[in-house]
């Protein structure tokens with residue numbers, strides 16, 4: 001594995017750290033493209049990185065859930081390793097990156113929920129005064145967000161804010177006593193009510209992706225289906241991703257699935273979409289686990305980047 005020059009893999013990965021790393025990556029590697037697909041509730045940029053120039057288009061995203069910020073670091077680490085391999089004309093995990101560059105465009109949104117991550121890592125420090133009371137109330141009257149806050153700054157779970165089995169999910173939400181903004185699993189007033197979700201759907205609608213991967217933690221699991229309407233080859237690709245990572249293919253329960261990004265993607269575009277639950281342990285996974293998890297996720301990402309060409 002190549003040495004790490006830019007992406008910081010040993011500290012709490014806030015939006016500020018991400019911003020610096022993106023700027024450094026972009027100025028170091030002129031062949032990549034970066035930008036913003038929109039802003040969070042508190043106006044933080046939702047950055048994207050584009051690697052490659054191929055017709056096959058793959059979308060990787062991470063940290064829909066605040067406690068799962070290690071997925072942002074995994075994606076940034078991948079972006080840097082890709083850049084180094086491309087520049088040095090080296091293989092990465094046996095993959096010819098020059099060839100990958102020409103065949104596939106990889107779009108990465110490493111941090112979908114920067115406000116939630118800031119709450120987990122910095123508490124209420126950066127929150128405007130007029131918003132603090134609500135957040136404490138939504139967090140079960142606690143000002144400790146470090147172990148349980150998964151939502152965005154309005155108490156909406158960003159992986160339950162999509163138009164995919166919306167009514168079924170709402171019914172299961174009521175059964176589970178979730179009636180309004182809270183730390184996890186509240187789906188919001190309506191699909192795409194949140195700026196982060198709206199930015200992701202707009203970007204996706206405009207991009208014609210062939211495959212999407214959403215990184216979450218934890219469980220070492222791959223969720224590949226939605227109802228029975230996913231494309232026929234979704235399972236076959238899922239098996240390849242499982243082989244590459246050692247993770248297991250899973251079919252979700254109603255409460256964990258539905259109204260998620262990959263569900264919406266499969267339903268809307270009839271193309272393969274996957275939720276990857278990386279690592280194992282209690283969220284937030286310790287940053288010390290990063291390299292072990294990366295060794296599982298790197299081959300999975302590379303496999304996903306070529307899977308729709310080979311199908």
Ligand SMILES: [Zn+2]
Nearest residue numbers: 065068216217
């Ligand atoms: Zn998650």
